[in-house]
Amino acid sequence: MPTAAAYIGAAIAEIAGCYAFWAFFRLDKPAWWLVPGGLSLALFAWLLTLADSSAAGRAFAAYGGVYIASSLAWLWFVEGNRPDRWDTIGAAICLVGAAVILAGPRAAA
Template structure:
């Protein structure tokens, strides 16, 4: 159950961070305005709070593992929202990153 909670939090964090960055991009680069930028800044702030809900107490581990989620999530976001078509190297890279997430977060550890 803890692993499912952790995965759910990683997915929520990805939506907040990637969505927030996308909103800022849209507001500035696509000239949609400051309301979009403001919404993006709020979403990016929410990402920071979501990360604190992870069950693992180590900030470095959480942030390192989230990096892999961010890579895969960014490609998924781009596919769904922007119609981006990743090539096989994008997909392979994302899978390697997700394998890293599994090792970093869910490998058995002895508590020291």
């Protein structure tokens, strides 16, 4: 699985899982929402292991940029709250940072 697909899948799974917990604790949804939330978070963790990286910390750091952009997409498409220009600029900066982390030249170990 390409790293981009792993990151996007992981972001969707993480955001959906966290949203299920948010909905239970903040939106008075029933306790059964925690079950798919927990499963979604487990799926997130597994998907993140599929990222092509020799170091977990680097994979997690680069994922952070994708997570931020995906969270704003969730804000817009699921919660119906369109991100403003500052959200968009911030997400773009984070995605550039993620690209630098992923594509930067590495010395042979």
